[in-house]
Amino acid sequence: MLYNKKNYILMGISALLIIVGFVLMSGGQSEDPRAFSPEIFSGRRIVLAPIVCLSGFVLMVYAILVNGGERKSTDKEAKE
Template identity: 55%
Template sequence: MGEQKRKTAASQKHQTEFIFGKKNYQWMLIGLAVIALGFILMSGGGSDDPNVFNPEIYSWRRIRLAPAIVLIGFGIEVYAILLNPNKGKE
């Protein structure tokens, strides 16, 4: 019975600690939302008939804006990974 008490005391001391904190996960979700927005902006512009060319596929939104938003989203993801969750807590 004494050994069982030691095991429970040891398990109470040892709590699971995640690599990332709550703030990291919040920034990761924001980054994923920005990336998804970029891909949504990139979609469309095709033609139902393969013999008809639709020049809308080369719109400013699909060529410049959407890839820039996706890259910004990846930058947010890098920031979320590198963010120190313990900074400011003491």
């Protein structure tokens, strides 16, 4: 098996972090589409949310690349 339980848990956590990051980026629209809303430049949207998303993507790469456990040897490897 390519991945084990540890890999899938890390992938789930990282997917959750990515979703939370995108939710943090949402909002900030003005009620009047012709009016400017400075709320789009809040610290939550331009600092916190990208950090959360980036940490989720980095954790996803780690979850994919980490060796979750010992590999079982195949018959071919056992003969060698």
